[in-house]
Amino acid sequence: MKVGLVGAPNTGKSTFMKAATLADIEINNYPFTTIDANRGMGYVTVECPCEELEVSCDPNGKCVDGVRFVPVEMLDVAGLVPDAHEGRGLGNQFLDDLREADALIHVLDISGKTDAEGEPAEDYDPHENIDFLERELDFWYEDIFEREWKKFSSQIEMENKDFEEQLLSRFSGLKITKEDIRKTINKLNLDKDKPSKWSEEDVSNFATELRKLTKPMIIAANKMDLPEAEGNLKDLKQRTELEVVPCCSEAELALRRASEEGKVEYIPGQSDFTVLEEEKLTEKEKRGFDLVRNILEEYGSTGVQKTINKAVFDLLDMIVVYPVENENSYTDQKGNVLPDAILLERGSTPEDLAYQVHSDIGDSFIGAIDCRTGRRMSADKTLENGQIVKILTEK
Ligand SMILES: Nc1nc2c(ncn2[C@@H]2O[C@H](COP(=O)(O)OP(=O)(O)OP(=O)(O)O)[C@@H](O)[C@H]2O)c(=O)[nH]1
Ligand SMILES: [Mg+2]
Incomplete structure (x- = not known):
């Protein structure tokens, strides 16, 4: 974050x-x-x-x-x-x-x-600063996309590759998500199967919309x-x-x-x-x-x-969750009470939390317990803000 x-x-x-x-x-x-x-x-x-x-x-x-x-x-x-x-x-x-x-x-x-x-x-x-600053941010984003668009678009069409996947990996540094790409394409009514046919204006509008969503x-x-x-x-x-x-x-x-x-x-x-x-x-x-x-x-x-x-909480809609090892004392292995507070996107699952704590814990994740109720959480249940969670892993 x-x-x-x-x-x-x-x-x-x-x-x-x-x-x-x-x-x-x-x-x-x-x-x-x-x-x-x-x-x-x-x-x-x-x-x-x-x-x-x-x-x-x-x-x-x-x-x-x-x-x-x-x-x-x-x-x-x-x-x-x-x-x-x-x-x-x-x-x-x-x-x-x-x-x-x-x-x-x-x-x-x-x-x-x-x-x-x-x-x-x-x-x-x-107010003039809001206008010019947004304009400059748009130029910055446009430049990032325009520089590579020709090569990028013809390559994915030639190799018949998935537009979203390729865009994500080529521009991964910009913190773009698939959802961002989908929303932008739909809003601007662009053809994702023919990105090489996009006009300069299309690419520029695409960059602007994506800028607003990702920043x-x-x-x-x-x-x-x-x-x-x-x-x-x-x-x-x-x-x-x-x-x-x-x-x-x-x-x-x-x-x-x-x-x-x-x-x-x-x-x-x-x-x-x-x-x-x-x-x-x-x-x-x-x-x-x-x-x-x-x-x-x-x-x-x-x-x-x-x-x-x-x-963090309004623009990015994040929540804070507290992972612990012991659901009764809210402690980690060393006995520290509520040691960690983790920021996650709203809509995250206990498994997402496990991965955020450590990739090994994510890999061996088998379930989670809501420590306030002591009940096992169902796998598809999303986390709530302020929740205290024990992650269950394979031994
Ligand atoms: N009156 C007042 N002055 C402030 C306030 N915040 C910052 N300043 C003053 O504004 C001037 C610029 O502050 P900086 O924090 O260096 O500004 P900056 O935006 O980082 O500037 P650059 O690095 O040059 O882009 C300094 O003299 C600060 O003391 C504030 O809340 N009130
Ligand atoms: Mg400064």
Whole structure:
């Protein structure tokens, strides 16, 4: 599971990334600070079953006050500018780092103080960035397909090979599924037996539709702390069909850092925090925390955690399942309680879970037990979010 951050330069992608992962990342108030992609481990948060079951868990990651942190890889790339596909800015080749991404977070400067080039501006319309960014993503995808289409299409026709299978294997890096291909072909009414007869426009439309399906996107309306942000947010929400989450990455970064340093108690995603040892804070820190508190009161959270959660649970429709060895104590072999939290696509079966845990376990899978009821699950039953499962394997 991988989530990519995209957007124009200087919008706060690296700040968002740093807040989400606490990785050591450079942030600056000028365009193209990031050149090579930053990679790191962020998290989605879910309610851990430990509270409901009244057990104390031993997570491989983290669980704080019943909030379980499930790891998600994150990727922050360079800023994209209009006509990047023609080589402007840093071009669009760096987007290839995002091939592996399952979903994208588009970080916008909602305050209108940064233009599409990442330069300071007044009253810039952030909606323009949605249009140009989607256009550039489409050029990127089109190029990937157009480069190979002639050879690819004539080869599969000559050798009489299955279109879907071949497309999946040739472009496997893009995280395409058969379902994605089917939906796209049907929607565009294309003939999959004659791909060599597709016009340039057909290939381009095919790439665009596939881009939308394989790289679903959510908007992080960042820099909500700045004055014009509120009005722009209202306006943007009316003009886009994409989900928009108000964000203040800087506030999230300040809170996570302060929490690391033991200055505050804060659980990412929550609407409040507690200052510890207030008397030790400098005046500047106090003012900073007051500003952060205003944001939390106004928008319910800094939006960073909410955006990642929405990307994974709403856009990608994932669920979290807890595999254990002992159905009574919810432990693994070593006695760790609820050690693993696994992200799976909704609709996954216990066998899919077994493969996700380990391919050997998948290979020797014979069944599963729902640990809350103690009952054996039927093989075709799909897993539910929050389910605790014991996998049964051949001895
Ligand atoms: N006011 C405000 N400023 C922010 C916020 N998030 C980031 N910034 C500032 O925006 C500027 C750019 O931040 P970066 O995180 O480097 O932006 P980027 O999108 O990664 O930029 P490139 O790597 O150049 O594409 C820095 O000065 C940040 O401090 C925010 O929530 N509010
Ligand atoms: Mg950056």
